[in-house]
Amino acid sequence: MxxxxxxxxxxxxxxxxxxxxxxxxxxxxxxxxxxxxxxxxxxxxxxxxxxxxxxxxxxxxxxxxxYEPPEGLAQDSAAKRSALAWIERHESRITGLNDEIWENAELSLREWKSSIAEADFLREAGFEVEFGTAGFPTAFTATFSQGSGGPVIGFSGEYDALPGLSQKKGVGEHDPLDYVHDPFSPGYGPGHGCGHCALGTAAAAAAAAVARAAKQHKLDVTVKFFGSTAEEQLIGKTYAVSEGVYDGLDAFLDWHPSTGNATGWGSTNAMTAITFTFLGVAGHGGTPLGNKSALDATVMMATMSEFLREESMAPSARLHWAIVNGGDIPNVTPEISEISYYVREGSPARVQSLLDKVIAVSEAAAKASRTSVRHKITSACWNQLPSKSFAELMHDNMRQIGPPKFSDEAQNLAKQLQKSLGLPEKGLHDKIADLTPPNPVFMGGGSTDVADISWQVPTVSLGTALAPVGSKMHTWSTASCAGSSPGHTALLAAAKYLAATAVDLLTQPKLLKGLKEEFAERTKDVDWKTALPEGYEPPMYEPPAWFLRKTGQSWPPDNITWPPVRVISKEKFSSLGPDLEPQT
Incomplete structure (x- = not known):
């Protein structure tokens, strides 16, 4: 007591x-x-x-x-008005690009049509385009220069979809556009359940608008747009940063579809993605003695890793997994099975601490199942470095421009989706959220490969409300919005926020100077080094021949081994011990 x-x-x-x-x-x-x-x-x-x-x-x-966010940072200027007017004049072309990428719905590392569509948009806006950034076939860098000696401003573009999230656009209940019929394993095709069709489109529109304003008003600047592959697997930018692709930038602007209209200067989780491959011995399920089930090992690993949560995971940690290969048919003991993990924590060092425990679990599962195990890190990124001064400038522009103006059609769709999902029918967020400091206790969250860029150059991120209040990214409901009225309105607003903020950096050099000073202060005690392992080769798919011709590339790039080394089980049947003597 x-x-x-x-x-x-x-x-x-x-x-x-x-x-x-x-x-x-x-x-x-x-x-x-x-x-x-x-x-x-x-x-x-x-x-x-x-x-x-x-x-x-x-x-x-x-x-x-x-805390009171400063006002008056964002200034009206002829150049800013020109940039915003360009976006308004080209609304149909911009939303058309979004819809084209939405229809393509291409998965990570295979965004063949989507990357070309985005690159063509920028080429028409006066950019020079080069494909194959950091060796990735669907990554490209688009560059526009006006004058000389001006700052180098970067924009971030993504265009990959997610598996299993196909959905008809503008439909308020779950109704996949691409239904995959299989009598044993039905499913859904890919879809833009994270809104990257809008993400890349709005960023490209902002870059084009800034280029147009700079040309019209003779502002010295180099605008660089980075078309990035495989954000959903945090592969494209992380590796590109390690190859120096983002060196030489003065500022970097990023956005992401969201359920609200906001910016801030909080951090994200660092993350390592790792896949464990268990190898056993196949055999008939009806005569299982001596077989070695790789799936048994995978299930044991999944189960044991759940026991890490109470004593080995802080509130900032996240651990999630998927069995990506579990066998094909019940009467064949799976000889190969794979489980992929995303290991997240508040810094790379804390990720490593948790990752070591996950690897130890894999070894225990292999020993218990008499299989062998190997692992491969497919991606690894840092947590994001915030920029308070950049967020304040962005917020002031968002406040001055105003929130997205959603139509009745968009709000009705959002409410239909909320009803389908069992959520309060509040519609879409139609205000600019207050700018507030991050919580003093970091409680973890998502991860982004933009984070590695943020340790090279002052970076700002924002979100606009593409999905209904209370819903989440990575859902079919987001895919419904991304290709219809909510997505169009959200991406046009995002394009304006990005463009206006970038123009302020050109017309008010003192703001850019302030961003760089804060960046220097934050990074003075940190020696950034990629979280990717030594000798890392990024995963890639061989492009179709028509894509290589269209983009002027050859295959393979010189930074990967091709064809890749095959993973083959060489395990032997398990012994049951000496034969038993016959009973007499």
Whole structure:
């Protein structure tokens, strides 16, 4: 009882002290509820300069009760008006590009038609286009230059879809556009359930608008648009950064479809993607003795890894997996089976700590199942480095331009989707969210390969409401919106926010100087090094011949081994021991 009283008294004192700091009650309760987390975080920060640099994980940012975002950073200018007008004049061409990419719905590393469509759009806008960035066939760099000596501004474009998320556009209930009939394993085709059709389109429109404004108003600048492959697997940008593709930039602008209209300067989770391959011995399911099931090993690994959650995973950690190869038919013992993991944490060092435990689980599963196991890291990225000053400039532009103006049609679709998903029928977010500091306790979240870019150059990210309030990315409902009215409105708004912010950097050099000074201060104690392993070769698919001809490429690029090394089981049947003596 005395211990409980002392704890309550200490908690009261801590709450009063935190309240005096200007923090909101929500943030206070997060801090008090995660006392063990904050103590561990403080210790980790002392040994982890990456966490210290991000700020969000250190509790160094004041609570939102005492913060007021600055106004007047975004300035009206003839160049900005020209950029925004260009977007408005070309609305049908811009939304048409989105719809073309939406219809293609091509998976990571295989965005053959989508990458060409986006590159052609920029070529028509006066950009020079070069395919094969960092060796990836569907990655390209588009460049526009005006004058000399001006800043180099980068934009981020993505265009890959997700498997299994096909959905008819503008339809408020689940109705896949591409239904895959199989009497044993029905499924759905790929779809833009993360809205990358809109992402790449809005970024390309913003880049083109800035180029047009710079040419019209004689502003010295180099605009670079990076068409990136395989964002959904965090492969394209991470490897490209390690190859120096993003060197020489002065600022980088990024956006992503969302359920709200907001920007900020919080961090993300670092992540390593890893696939484990178990090898056994195939045999008839009716005579299983001596067979070695690779699927058994995979199931054991999946089960054992779940036991990491209580004692080996902080609130900032995320661990998710999928069995990507589990066999073909029940009466053949699977000789090969694979399970892929995404391991996320607040910094690369913390990812490695959790990853080591996952690898140990794989070895235990292999030993117990008498199979062999190997693993391959397919991608690895850092957590994002925030830019407070960049977010403040972006927010001021968003506030001045105003929120997306969704039609009744768009709002009705959103409410139909919410009803289908069992969510409150609130429609689409039609305001600009307040700019608030990140939570003092970093509680984890998603990951992005833009993060590695953010450690090379000041980077800002924003979201606009393409999906209904309360819904999530990576769903069929997002695919429904991405190719219809909500997606069109959201991407046009995003294009304007990106373009306006970029123009401010050209017309107000002091703003760009401030971004660079903050970046230098945040990174002064951090020596960035790619999280990819030594000797890493990025995964790739061989392009069709027509694509290579169209883009002027040859195959294979010189940074991969082709054909790839085959994975073949050489395991032997398991022994049951000496034969039993006959019974007499």
């Amino acid at each position: 005395c211990d409980l009283h002392d704890h309550h008294e200490h908690t009261q004192q801590a709450e009063e002290a935190l309240a005096a700091s200007g923090m909101s009650r929500r943030q206070i309760m997060q801090l008090l509820g995660a006392a063990g987390v904050t103590a561990a975080t403080a210790t980790a920060v002392a040994a982890d300069p990456v966490m210290a640099a991000t700020g969000a994980a250190t509790g160094s940012v004041a609570g939102d009760g005492g």
